[in-house]
Amino acid sequence: xxxxxxxxxxxxxxxxxxxRKLSHHHSEYDLSIYMKKVxxxxxxxxxxxxxxxxxxxxxxxxxxxxxxxxALADSFLxxxxxxxxxxxxxxCNIKIYDEQLxxxxxxxxxxxxQMQTGEGKTLASIFTICLNAFTGNSVHVFTVNEYLAKRxxxxxxxxxxxxxxxxxxxxxNMDINQKKFSYQCDVTYVSAVQCGFDYLKDTVxxxxxxxxxRPLSFVLIDEIDSVLIDMARDPLILAKNKLADVVxxxxxxxxxxxxxxxxxxxxxxxxxxxxxxQGEIYLEKILRVNNLYDQKNNYLLxxxxxxxxxxxxxxxxxxxxxxxNEIKLIxxxxxxxxxxxxxxxxxxxAVEIKxxxxxxxxxxxxxxxxxxxxxxxxxxxxxxxxxxxxxxxEFHTIYHLITVIIPPHKTSNRIDLSDRIFKSNENRDxxxxxxxxxxxxxxxPVLIGTSSVAHSILLAKxxxxxxxxxxILNANDDELESKIISNAAxxxxxxxxxxxxxxxxxIKLPVDKIKSEKVKALGGLxxxxxxxxxxxxxxxxxxxxxxRQGEPGETQFFISLEQAMLKKYxxxxxxxNCFHENEITEPxxxxxxxxxxSRIQKIEQAKFLDIKLQLxxxxxxxxxxxxMFFQQKSDFLALCKEVEISKKNIPNALSxxxxxxELTQLHNLxxxxxxxLFNETWSQYLINVSEKLQTIHFQVLAGIEPLQDFKKWxxxxxxxxxxxxxxQLNEKLKTxxxxxxxxKLSQSNFSHDESAWTYQTxxxxxxxxxxxxxxxxxASVANAINGGFFMLMYLSIRNIIRNKNINx
Numbered sequence: 001x002x003x004x005x006x007x008x009x010x011x012x013x014x015x016x017x018x019x020r021k022l023s024h025h026h027s028e029y030d031l032s033i034y035m036k037k038v039x040x041x042x043x044x045x046x047x048x049x050x051x052x053x054x055x056x057x058x059x060x061x062x063x064x065x066x067x068x069x070x071a072l073a074d075s076f077l078x079x080x081x082x083x084x085x086x087x088x089x090x091x092c093n094i095k096i097y098d099e100q101l102x103x104x105x106x107x108x109x110x111x112x113x114q115m116q117t118g119e120g121k122t123l124a125s126i127f128t129i130c131l132n133a134f135t136g137n138s139v140h141v142f143t144v145n146e147y148l149a150k151r152x153x154x155x156x157x158x159x160x161x162x163x164x165x166x167x168x169x170x171x172x173n174m175d176i177n178q179k180k181f182s183y184q185c186d187v188t189y190v191s192a193v194q195c196g197f198d199y200l201k202d203t204v205x206x207x208x209x210x211x212x213x214r215p216l217s218f219v220l221i222d223e224i225d226s227v228l229i230d231m232a233r234d235p236l237i238l239a240k241n242k243l244a245d246v247v248x249x250x251x252x253x254x255x256x257x258x259x260x261x262x263x264x265x266x267x268x269x270x271x272x273x274x275x276x277x278q279g280e281i282y283l284e285k286i287l288r289v290n291n292l293y294d295q296k297n298n299y300l301l302x303x304x305x306x307x308x309x310x311x312x313x314x315x316x317x318x319x320x321x322x323x324x325n326e327i328k329l330i331x332x333x334x335x336x337x338x339x340x341x342x343x344x345x346x347x348x349x350a351v352e353i354k355x356x357x358x359x360x361x362x363x364x365x366x367x368x369x370x371x372x373x374x375x376x377x378x379x380x381x382x383x384x385x386x387x388x389x390x391x392x393x394e395f396h397t398i399y400h401l402i403t404v405i406i407p408p409h410k411t412s413n414r415i416d417l418s419d420r421i422f423k424s425n426e427n428r429d430x431x432x433x434x435x436x437x438x439x440x441x442x443x444x445p446v447l448i449g450t451s452s453v454a455h456s457i458l459l460a461k462x463x464x465x466x467x468x469x470x471x472i473l474n475a476n477d478d479e480l481e482s483k484i485i486s487n488a489a490x491x492x493x494x495x496x497x498x499x500x501x502x503x504x505x506x507i508k509l510p511v512d513k514i515k516s517e518k519v520k521a522l523g524g525l526x527x528x529x530x531x532x533x534x535x536x537x538x539x540x541x542x543x544x545x546x547x548r549q550g551e552p553g554e555t556q557f558f559i560s561l562e563q564a565m566l567k568k569y570x571x572x573x574x575x576x577n578c579f580h581e582n583e584i585t586e587p588x589x590x591x592x593x594x595x596x597x598s599r600i601q602k603i604e605q606a607k608f609l610d611i612k613l614q615l616x617x618x619x620x621x622x623x624x625x626x627x628m629f630f631q632q633k634s635d636f637l638a639l640c641k642e643v644e645i646s647k648k649n650i651p652n653a654l655s656x657x658x659x660x661x662e663l664t665q666l667h668n669l670x671x672x673x674x675x676x677l678f679n680e681t682w683s684q685y686l687i688n689v690s691e692k693l694q695t696i697h698f699q700v701l702a703g704i705e706p707l708q709d710f711k712k713w714x715x716x717x718x719x720x721x722x723x724x725x726x727x728q729l730n731e732k733l734k735t736x737x738x739x740x741x742x743x744k745l746s747q748s749n750f751s752h753d754e755s756a757w758t759y760q761t762x763x764x765x766x767x768x769x770x771x772x773x774x775x776x777x778x779a780s781v782a783n784a785i786n787g788g789f790f791m792l793m794y795l796s797i798r799n800i801i802r803n804k805n806i807n808x
Contacts, residue, residue, distance in 0.1 A: 026392060027405060038105070045085045060087075067136075068135070073135055088159070094123065098409075099119060099406050107384060108132065112383050114384075114387070118549045121386075132217075133187050140216070140220070141219075142191065142192040142222060144191065153168060166187070167186065167187040167188070168181065169189040170182045170189070183198070199213060203630055204679045218380045220383060221381070227371065227383075228383070229391055231371055234341070237365055254287075255311050263282055264276060273309060287300065301695075306349075310347065315454075317454065325357050327352055327355065327357070329341050342360075365687055367626075398616065414524075415523075415553070415554045416554075421559045421594075422583050423579050427560070432530065432558045442522055444526055447527045451531045453498060471495050485497070488525065489519065489525045507548065525554075526555075527543060527553070529543075531559055536598075576596070630678075633678045636674060636675070645664055646663070653729075653730040653734045654733050689714070
C-alpha cells in the first residue's frame with residue numbers, strides 16, 4: 001500500500017468527531033444523580049445541628065471503626081459527608097455548598113471534578129480524603145509543588161486531627177526517617193515528582209526497612225491537568241554517580257564555524273534545525289566520515305544537532321539560567337525554575353560546554369519511570385481542576401478517567417472581550433502598554449499573562465521606565481509567588497506572570513468593603529493575555545482568574561501575527577501575511593482571523609495528542625518489562641522472609657564459603673548479591689534502552705519503522721537479560737571471597753548512599769523533523785513515523801545531486 005498523507009483538515013475533523021463522541025460518553029454534565037445524594041447529605045446534616053460535639057465525634061469514630069473492620073466505605077458516604085459538613089461549619093465557620101459536595105462525591109468515585117477557580121476545591125477534597133483514609137489504606141494528595149503541600153497540611157491538620165487522621169507532607173530535603181514518617185501517616189501531601197522519585201528509590205532497595213512508601217492505594221491529584229497532561233511524559237530518573245560523559249567538546253568549536261543558511265537553517269518560531277546539503281558535506285569533510293546518515297554515525301549526528309541547538313536555539317535567561325555554576329532549566333509555561341531536571345541525550349552537556357562550565361554527572365541510570373506510568377500503580381485515581389473540559393479526549397484515552405463538569409455556585413459575571421489582533425509583536429506590546437496604563441490610572445487591578453519569562457521581564461521593564469510599579473513572578477520562590485498572586489486584585493495592582501496553572505492561590509478582591517466596591521465598580525480584575533496558547537486549556541486557566549465567585553471581571557487577549565504558533569502555519573493560511581494595518585479592526589476580517597486561530601489550536605492539540613499516543617507505545621513496552629522484572633524481585637524478597645535458614649537452602653555456588661561464614665550471614669550474602677544483581681541488570685538494560693532511543697529517530701532515514709524495530713530489539717534484549725540472570729548470579733557467587741562477602745554485608749544499605757540522586761529529563765524521542773513534516777504536509781504522526789517517506793525522498797534526491805556534482 002502506498003504511503004498516504006492525510007490533509008490537516010482531515011486530522012482536525014477526526015479529532016473533532018472523536019472529541020464530540022467522548023464528550024458525550026466520558027464527561028458528565030447531568031448532575032441529577034449526584035443531587036439525590038447531596039439532598040440526603042443536607043437532610044442528614046440538618047438533623048446533626050442539634051447534636052453536641054462529643055456525639056458528632058462518637059459517630060465519626062463508629063464509622064471509622066466499621067470501615068477499618070471491612071465494611072464498605074461507600075455505604076457510609078451520606079452519613080460521613082454530613083458529619084464532615086457539620087464539623088467544617090462548626091470548627092471553620094465555613095458553609096459547604098452543594099457544588100462542593102458534588103465534586104467530593106465524583107472524586108470518591110474515581111473521577112475528575114471540574115470546579116472553577118475560587119469554588120473551594122481544597123475543602124471539597126477533604127470529604128473524599130477522609131472517607132478513603134478511613135479504610136486504613138494509603139491516601140496521597142499530589143500537589144504541583146512542595147510549598148503547596150506544606151501550606152495545605154499546615155492549614156488543614158487541625159481538621160484532620162478532629163477526624164483522628166494523621167497528616168503530613170513530604171519535602172525533597174527530608175531524610176529517610178522523616179519521609180518514612182510522612183508516608184506512614186493516614187494522609188500524605190506530596191508533589192507528584194517527589195513521590196515518583198521516592199517510589200524509584202524503593203524499587204532498588206536491598207533491605208525491607210529501607211522502603212518508605214506504603215502500598216499505593218488512592219491518589220487525589222490537585223491541578224490534575226498540570227500533572228497528568230503537562231508533566232506526564234517527562235521521565236523521572238534515579239541515578240548513581242559516574243564520571244561525566246565528555247560529549248561534544250570538539251563539536252562545539254566546529255559548530256561555531258558553521259554559517260546560518262549556508263550550512264544549516266533554523267527557525268526560532270518552530271524551534272527546529274536542519275542541516276543543508278552544503279552543511280552535511282562540510283561536516284563530513286571536517287569529521288572525516290563518508291556519510292553522516294550511515295547508521296554507525298547516529299551518535300555523531302545526534303551530538304552535532306545537540307551542539308547546534310545549544311549554540312543557536314537555547315538562550316540563557318529564556319530557556320535556562322546559570323546559577324552557582326549549574327544549568328537550571330526554565331519552564332516555558334510557568335516561568336518557574338524546574339528543580340532537578342536536565343535535557344536528555346547529550347543536550348545538557350552541549351549547553352554546559354557552550355557556557356564554559358564544568359560538565360555535571362549524567363549518572364548511571366538505576367531506574368526510571370514517567371509520571372504517567374507511575375500513576376497507574378495506584379488502585380484508584382481522582383483529581384480536581386478548573387480546566388479539564390478542554391482535555392476530555394486525553395483524560396479518557398490515556399487514563400480512562402471521566403470528568404464531571406460542575407457549574408459555579410454563583411453565575412459567572414466575567415466578560416470575555418474579543419481578541420485584539422496586531423500585525424507585529426511591537427504593535428501588540430505598544431497597545432498592551434497603553435491599555436495597562438489606561439486601566440491603572442483608574443485604579444483598576446490588572447493581571448497580565450505573558451508567553452515567556454523573557455517577555456514578562458521586558459514588559460515589566462517597559463512599565464517601570466514609564467514610572468509604573470509592578471510585580472513580576474520571578475520563578476524562584478513559590479511562597480513569595482503565592483503572596484504576589486493573592487494581592488493581584490488590590491486597587492492599582494499590576495501583576496505580570498506566565499502560565500497560571502498550579503499557582504494554588506485565589507485572587508480575591510480587597511477585604512476592605514469600600515475598596516472592594518470600588519474595584520467592582522471599575523469592572524473587577526482585568527486579565528490581559530499576550531498570546532493564544534497551543535492548548536486552549538492554558539488560555540482558560542488565565543481567564544479563570546477573573547470573575548471569581550460571581551464577582552465582576554474582564555479578560556482580553558492581545559495577539560500578534562508574529563506569534564510562533566501562527567507563523568508556523570502561514571503557508572497553510574497565507575492571508576495571515578497580507579495585512580498592512582498595525583491592528584485588524586474590520587469586524588468580518590477579525591472574525592475570520594479568530595476562527596483561523598481557533599482552528600490552529602485544534603490542529604496543534606490533535607497533533608500533540610497524536611504524538612503522545614505514539615510515544616506512549618514506546619513507553620508501554622519498557623513499562624511492561626519493568627513490571628515483570630521487578631515482580632520477580634518482589635517475589636524473591638517475599639521468599640526470603642519465609643525460607644528456612646539452613647545449609648540446604650544455600651546455593652551450590654556459595655558452598656566454598658559454608659565453613660568460613662555463619663549460615664545467617666551466608667543467607668544474607670546470597671540475598672544481597674541477588675538483589676544487587678537485579679538492580680545492576682535493570683540499570684544496564686535502561687542504559688542500553690536510552691542509547692537505542694537516542695538514535696532511533698534516525699531509523700526513519702533508512703526507511704525502517706521505529707516502533708517495530710524497537711519492539712523487536714527490546715524483546716530480544718530483555719529475553720537475553722532474563723535467560724542469563726541466574727548464570728550471572730552463579731558467577732558472582734562463585735567468585736565471592738570472605739573479604740568481599742564482609743564488605744558486601746557492611747555496605748549494602750542503599751538508602752544512605754549519597755551518590756544516588758534523582759533528576760528529570762524532557763521526553764524528546766523524535767526531533768523537530770517530525771513536527772516540520774506534520775505542519776508542511778499534513779501527515780499524521782503515525783504515518784510520519786511509520787513511513788519515513790519524506791526522508792527517503794530527500795536522501796534519494798541528495799544522492800542524485802551528489803553523483804551529478806550539483807551545488808545547492
